Amino acid sequence: MTYATSLACRECAREFPLDPLHVCDFCFGPLEVAYDHDGIQSRLSRERIESGPRSIWRYIDLLPVDEDFIVDLNVGWTPLLKADRLAERLGMRDLWIKNDTCNPSWSFKDRVVAVAASRARQMGFQTLACASTGNLANSVSAHAARAGMEAIVFIPHDLEAGKVLGSAVYNPTIVSVNGSYDDVNRLCSELADNRQWAFVNINVRPYYAEGSRTLAYEVAEQLGWRAPRQVVAPMASGSLFTKIHKGFQEFQRYGLIDETPVRMIGAQAEGCSPITTAWRNETTNIRPVKPDTIAKSLAIGNPADGYYALKTMKRTDGGSTAVTDLEVVEGIRMLAECEGVFAETAGGVTIAGLRQAIETGQIDPDETTVAFITGGGLKTSDAVVEHVTQPIPVEGTLQSFEAAFAEAPEAVGVGA
Amino acid sequence: MSTRRVRFTFEGDAVKEPVIYLVGHEFAVVTNIRMADVEHDFGWVVLELDGDHDEIDRALAWVEAKGVRIDPVAGDVVES
Numbered sequence: 001m002t003y004a005t006s007l008a009c010r011e012c013a014r015e016f017p018l019d020p021l022h023v024c025d026f027c028f029g030p031l032e033v034a035y036d037h038d039g040i041q042s043r044l045s046r047e048r049i050e051s052g053p054r055s056i057w058r059y060i061d062l063l064p065v066d067e068d069f070i071v072d073l074n075v076g077w078t079p080l081l082k083a084d085r086l087a088e089r090l091g092m093r094d095l096w097i098k099n100d101t102c103n104p105s106w107s108f109k110d111r112v113v114a115v116a117a118s119r120a121r122q123m124g125f126q127t128l129a130c131a132s133t134g135n136l137a138n139s140v141s142a143h144a145a146r147a148g149m150e151a152i153v154f155i156p157h158d159l160e161a162g163k164v165l166g167s168a169v170y171n172p173t174i175v176s177v178n179g180s181y182d183d184v185n186r187l188c189s190e191l192a193d194n195r196q197w198a199f200v201n202i203n204v205r206p207y208y209a210e211g212s213r214t215l216a217y218e219v220a221e222q223l224g225w226r227a228p229r230q231v232v233a234p235m236a237s238g239s240l241f242t243k244i245h246k247g248f249q250e251f252q253r254y255g256l257i258d259e260t261p262v263r264m265i266g267a268q269a270e271g272c273s274p275i276t277t278a279w280r281n282e283t284t285n286i287r288p289v290k291p292d293t294i295a296k297s298l299a300i301g302n303p304a305d306g307y308y309a310l311k312t313m314k315r316t317d318g319g320s321t322a323v324t325d326l327e328v329v330e331g332i333r334m335l336a337e338c339e340g341v342f343a344e345t346a347g348g349v350t351i352a353g354l355r356q357a358i359e360t361g362q363i364d365p366d367e368t369t370v371a372f373i374t375g376g377g378l379k380t381s382d383a384v385v386e387h388v389t390q391p392i393p394v395e396g397t398l399q400s401f402e403a404a405f406a407e408a409p410e411a412v413g414v415g416a
Numbered sequence: 417m418s419t420r421r422v423r424f425t426f427e428g429d430a431v432k433e434p435v436i437y438l439v440g441h442e443f444a445v446v447t448n449i450r451m452a453d454v455e456h457d458f459g460w461v462v463l464e465l466d467g468d469h470d471e472i473d474r475a476l477a478w479v480e481a482k483g484v485r486i487d488p489v490a491g492d493v494v495e496s
Contacts, residue, residue, distance in 0.1 A: 029451070303491060
């Protein structure tokens with residue numbers, strides 16, 4: 001049985017039942033799941049977690065879902081790689097990569113959707129819905145298929161066909177909205193109020209957001225039951241960033257790890273950096289922007305949790321970065337070339353942000369640092385296709401190969 | 417009757433205009449402010465509008481034409 005007890009307003013602390021609600025009726029502040037901490041404390045132990053499944057569900061005591069309702073695609077327990085070659089390139093001593101490209105639909109969204117889908121099933125919903133341009137729609141469609149639920153995905157009308165495919169294969173209903181992103185936002189917000197659908201990031205958002213905490217739980221466990229001293233994570237809405245920190249805090253609260261403070265450093269693309277801009281301007285008022293970046297998965301111009309991300313940075317003596325699109329591509333390449341991990345553009349933002357954080361003194365290169373890679377590179381291959389190694393053309397003869405190979409500067413020393 | 421919860425974002429000169437007062441006079445909608453933070457050249461207001469569905473649409477279009485950005489209270493919901 002879940003230890004979730006209620007939904008609590010993050011602004012005024014009023015409590016609400018565990019229903020499909022996302023804003024406080026009184027002040028319109030965002031709602032967050034509250035738990036019976038004593039109950040969790042009495043049950044939770046390292047041994048209990050270690051004996052659980054190799055997925056996010058090993059942390060079910062900390063999630064707002066009863067076991068009978070789990071929608072299980074074996075999400076999570078993704079690799080934590082010690083990144084020595086990348087560390088050397090960046091002048092660091094102890095760098096780790098949390099590789100969430102290994103999830104079932106190749107992004108961290110599987111964590112949040114798994115929890116949202118499971119809770120939606122527990123609340124009796126038959127339909128999962130979302131508004132998405134990629135990763136979220138992929139994950140919602142996959143989880144709905146796995147659960148035998150209906151899926152409805154809203155997309156902007158001008159979305160490239162290739163991005164629709166990753167959802168369409170699971171056979172959801174896809175609604176193409178003729179209008180701007182703002183129009184899609186408004187339509188879906190209205191529908192969430194009027195339809196009996198679980199819009200994963202609207203009316204069931206408090207449950208959805210909880211899934212991100214499992215990233216911190218896994219990292220702490222995989223590091224040998226300790227927290228890193230520094231974290232670099234990408235920021236879109238800011239929810240992932242704040243929930244990673246919350247996850248470490250919870251493990252500390254329950255005595256699973258010691259109370260090492262974790263400094264949280266956020267990464268955004270310059271073309272959509274409302275949170276970093278506010279951080280640099282030393283204000284908590286976030287000015288919405290029109291996104292213009294190749295990092296589409298971070299292109300949220302009006303981030304719902306931006307204010308809380310800023311508070312997390314301040315509370316942890318953290319920081320925030322913003323990198324150019326060219327740096328994003330360099331980040332993708334650096335990670336691939338050094339560690340064999342092909343990340344989508346958000347991963348390029350994280351690695352370029354890590355480099356910027358070192359250069360600006362926001363990160364201590366000698367401390368244990370974890371960088372979160374949240375999605376697989378094949379989702380955004382168009383961003384790097386012009387910037388990667390090109391084939392050496394040869395005829396099918398040894399002579400042709402030897403001649404071409406000798407002239408290819410990139411090939412010097414290969415296989416010698 | 418219908419209810420809409422939205423966030424107005426004001427920048428520049430729009431901060432100085434009594435937009436919320438005026439929208440209640442120009443249209444048959446009732447406004448109810450729940451949270452706000454306004455500085456000299458920037459501010460946001462989270463509020464609820466009650467009224468006929470189409471009248472709320474007309475009111476919001478009028479507010480937008482005044483240079484005020486309007487978003488759902490939950491922020492952007494279109495995610496990657």
